[in-house]
Amino acid sequence: MPCKLLNIVVFTYLVCPTTLYAESVTITDKEQTDLAVTLYTDNLGLIQDTRILPRLKKDDTVVILDVSQQMQTETLNIKNAGTIKEQTLNNSLLSYNALLLHYIGKDVILAHSQPSGQEIQQTVQLLNVEGNTALIDNNGRIESIPLSSDWRLIFPSRPDNMLLKPSLTFRSEGTDHAGTARLSYLTQGLSWQMDYVMTLNEDNTSLAVDGLASLMNNTGASLKDARIRLLAGDVYRDNNPRYRAKTLMMAQALTEDARSPLPETLNDYQLYSLDEPITLHNQQRTQVPLLHEDKVAIKSLQRHQFYINANVDNQTYKVKPESFIRFTNDKQHGLGSPLPAGQARFFSPDNAGELHYVGSAQINQTAAGEQVELSMGKAFEVTITQRQTDFQPAFDGTVAAYELRIRNSAMKPRDVEISSLFSHPWKLISSTLQPTEKTAGMAKWQVSVPGNSESLLTMRVRLIKQ
Numbered sequence: 001m002p003c004k005l006l007n008i009v010v011f012t013y014l015v016c017p018t019t020l021y022a023e024s025v026t027i028t029d030k031e032q033t034d035l036a037v038t039l040y041t042d043n044l045g046l047i048q049d050t051r052i053l054p055r056l057k058k059d060d061t062v063v064i065l066d067v068s069q070q071m072q073t074e075t076l077n078i079k080n081a082g083t084i085k086e087q088t089l090n091n092s093l094l095s096y097n098a099l100l101l102h103y104i105g106k107d108v109i110l111a112h113s114q115p116s117g118q119e120i121q122q123t124v125q126l127l128n129v130e131g132n133t134a135l136i137d138n139n140g141r142i143e144s145i146p147l148s149s150d151w152r153l154i155f156p157s158r159p160d161n162m163l164l165k166p167s168l169t170f171r172s173e174g175t176d177h178a179g180t181a182r183l184s185y186l187t188q189g190l191s192w193q194m195d196y197v198m199t200l201n202e203d204n205t206s207l208a209v210d211g212l213a214s215l216m217n218n219t220g221a222s223l224k225d226a227r228i229r230l231l232a233g234d235v236y237r238d239n240n241p242r243y244r245a246k247t248l249m250m251a252q253a254l255t256e257d258a259r260s261p262l263p264e265t266l267n268d269y270q271l272y273s274l275d276e277p278i279t280l281h282n283q284q285r286t287q288v289p290l291l292h293e294d295k296v297a298i299k300s301l302q303r304h305q306f307y308i309n310a311n312v313d314n315q316t317y318k319v320k321p322e323s324f325i326r327f328t329n330d331k332q333h334g335l336g337s338p339l340p341a342g343q344a345r346f347f348s349p350d351n352a353g354e355l356h357y358v359g360s361a362q363i364n365q366t367a368a369g370e371q372v373e374l375s376m377g378k379a380f381e382v383t384i385t386q387r388q389t390d391f392q393p394a395f396d397g398t399v400a401a402y403e404l405r406i407r408n409s410a411m412k413p414r415d416v417e418i419s420s421l422f423s424h425p426w427k428l429i430s431s432t433l434q435p436t437e438k439t440a441g442m443a444k445w446q447v448s449v450p451g452n453s454e455s456l457l458t459m460r461v462r463l464i465k466q
Contacts (some may be wrong), residue, residue: 027051029066030222033180037190037226037280039215040340041233045190047223049183056082058174068187069093069166069220081181083173090169093220094162099155100129102162109154110136110145121154166220189219192230193288194342196363200325202349203412204300207325209335211291211342213272217280224276230290232340233269233365270338296334298327302379302416306386309423310398310463313388320378321416328371339366346376381410382449390460397424397465404457408449416455419444424463431459 013061034050048069056062062081073089083403092098108126113119125137134145134153145151168183197210217223272290280286302321329335344363347355361374383406390401420443427434428443437444449455 023057024061025054025056026063026065027053029222032066032224035223035226036229037223038229038231039190039192040231041192043188043191044263045187045219047183047185047187047190049182050180052178053081053175053181056172056175059085059171060174062170062172064168064170064183065165066221067166067168067183068189070188070218071166071168072186072188075184075186077184078170079171079182079184080175080179082175083175085171087168087170090161090167091167092161093346094164096161099159100126100153102159103153103155104128107156109156110138111152111154113150126153129428144315161312187219189217191216194340195287196234196342196344196362198344198346199355200298200346200348200358202296204325204348206295206297206334207346209291209293209296210289211339212287213290215278215280215286215288217282217284217286220282222282224281225279228274228278228280228288230250230272230274230340231269232272232338266386270340291337291339293334296327298325298333300325301415301416302382303419303420304384304386304404304416305421305423306402306404307423308400308402308426308429308461310400312391316385316387319384319386320380321382321384323376323379324373325376326371326373328369329366330369338368339363339372341365344374346374379414381408382408382414382416383407384416389458394462397463399429399460399462401460402458406447406449406455406457408451408453408455411451414449416447416449417444418447418457420459420461422461422463424466426464427462429460429462432457 029051031052032049033052034048036048038046045068049067051064053062067089069091071089073087076087076089078084078087088337092276103126106126107123109121110124111119111121122138125318127137127142128134129135129147132147134147136143136145147153176455185206192213192215195212197212199208199210201207215228215230259298264294274288278286278288302323303320303324304319306317327333327335329337329339341362341364343360345360349355359376363372363374366372385405385407388400389402389403390399391401392399404418406416422443425440426443428438431445433447435443436446445457447455447457
């Protein structure tokens with residue numbers, strides 16, 4: 001039954017006891033006893049926030065401050081705070097644009113600075129704002145005012161619904177005693193990525209690998225002394241709100257019991273638990289070391305790929321092959337841990353031992369035991385001169401011959417991988433080197449070129465009509 005407006009306080013108490021006893025309880029991050037944050041690589045985070053709550057009476061309004069502004073409220077789960085009756089994310093933050101929208105159709109104070117330095121103020125009605133121009137009603141006249149250093153708007157008061165920081169409010173059936181409540185929710189605005197610094201040795205036979213995890217917080221709230229966990233892998237996300245609660249439960253199941261040293265395999269993902277709590281302030285990017293290996297054995301090579309088809313080609317091509325490094329992610333070669341996807345940046349020493357940046361490449365998600373191959377751009381000291389030396393029709397197709405002259409201007413030997421792609425079914429008639437690999441549409445040769453020298457690869461191929 002709705003409460004009636006009565007002048008006698010005693011009757012008000014009898015008719016509406018809940019109104020008298022219901023209170024507002026504000027909980028800040030000072031009441032926080034534990035904060036666990038799991039960051040994913042695609043603008044997603046799981047926050048599990050534990051805070052001390054006093055004993056709650058029925059219908060007390062609990063205001064939780066210092067929560068993510070980008071919370072996905074459909075995934076919010078509040079435990080140990082009584083049976084929840086309603087919960088609201090208050091995201092109407094105080095800003096200039098918000099004030100302008102709120103005061104359209106209302107009175108504001110228009111202030112104008114005079115050349116003398118004196119300021120004139122006048123009450124007007126704000127009609128609209130477009131860019132830096134305000135439309136006002138000044139005693140029945142509609143005027144346009146430039147919002148600049150000489151003109152400004154003064155808002156009479158702050159609207160009650162506009163907050164300095166986002167907050168979460170909820171009402172419950174109450175609790176029997178004080179305790180700790182836990183809030184779990186997914187949020188946008190959190191992400192992490194892997195960045196690798198790879199330092200080559202002088203003869204390009206090994207490199208030092210440093211993996212840095214870059215943690216980004218754009219939630220609108222600071223995450224203080226958080227236990228940070230990083231999940232590597234592509235988590236499936238359905239944008240339909242029906243499935244977001246399921247996503248939350250999946251995320252909790254993946255991370256809730258993770259306490260072992262990094263990395264830990266969870267389903268098809270890798271979970272990294274950082275050793276010490278970290279504070280992630282809003283709009284902050286923090287880097288923490290995640291991987292270090294001093295000596296990873298690598299193989300440096302150059303690669304050139306060309307196309308063989310059933311056409312005459314009288315041109316001579318001079319090309320620079322692509323430069324690569326290749327290594328196997330296992331303990332034998334100095335690694336053996338899963339490598340999260342990320343950007344690798346290469347540094348190489350000069351004769352004086354000073355490091356120089358020489359390129360970058362993207363590392364894909366790489367499990368232990370897999371091979372990694374990273375491009376470092378065009379080779380500088382190796383040049384390949386390629387030309388077609390013969391082309392003849394045959395009863396079952398065509399015969400084509402090619403010559404590749406590989407020049408190495410460096411003092412050290414270079415390994416060059418030559419691969420050809422074929423437009424037709426093919427058969428190798430002759431070659432100065434045997435291919436190391438053959439498929440239905442490709443052949444591959446490994447050519448070792450001594451320092452300051454030249455090697456020649458020739459081949460004759462039959463392209464068969466289909």
